[in-house]
Amino acid sequence: MTRHFHKVCFPLILLLTAVLIASCNNGSPQRATDTAGDFLYLDYQATGEDGVKEAVVRIQFHLAGPEGPALLLDTPAMVLFDGLPMTEGKSKMNGGYYEAAFLLDEENNEHFITYRDQAGHIYNDTFSFPFFRVVKELPQAISRSKGLQINFSALDSGTEIHSMLTDTSFYGRGIDRVDSVTGNQIHFTETELLALDNGPIHLEFFREEEHYLQRNGRLHGRLYLSYNVSREFELVGK
Secondary structure, eight states: OHHHHHHHHHHHHHHHHHHHHHHHHHSSOOEEOTGGGGGEEEEEEEEEETTOSEEEEEEEEEETSTTSOEEEEOTTOEEEETTEEOEEEEETTTEEEEEEEEEOOTTOOEEEEEEEOTTOOEEEEEEEOOOOEESSOOOSEEEGGGOEEEEEESOOTTOEEEEEEEOSOSSOOOEEEEEEOBTTEEEEOHHHHTTSOSEEEEEEEEEEEEEEEEETTEEEEEEEEEEEEEEEEEEEOO
16 A cells, blocks of 8 residues: 555655746746646536626646646647637636637537547546526516516426525625526515515526536546526515
């Protein structure tokens, strides 16, 4: 076991030390060498919001786990999104990253990521982006006594949606809950709306998914997906 520890961990310790020293010296992210390939943690994030036609996917390759420095790939390693090369970027705060934008489409929301490491091994990951819409726009003013019903599209029954409704009062807590959608609808009763003061109401719905990726029996990365829809209306009545 001691021999195995030195064989696996010693190269990683040397590599991590070299990367940290180099990063401190020049303030920019380093490139993953062929030695680093076995120790990269893949962090995929795809986010979008209502009213914006495109969502953004960002990928980072962290050394030795999710908290390690984010490296850029060195050739011949590469990463593709839906078969196309991604744009390389870097920042002093977050390190190296790769980005791509994609159109939001209710009927075509399947996407795939292809990562080829230094040794030529190819890893494919696919995801379905959690896109949804409000199909019937809210009136400008809503009476508390009638309750509030939101109608969506592209949501299966049982899908969980995080709902947040806030007013402009200083002490109001508003409504913050996770709903399980039934028949593409979410409903707020008159009693539930008592948590809100009359006046402008800001409404947000979030759909989030998080998946952990396994490779050869070990944690290899994370896939995080998020989409949100927001609306505003005037709450009236007693």
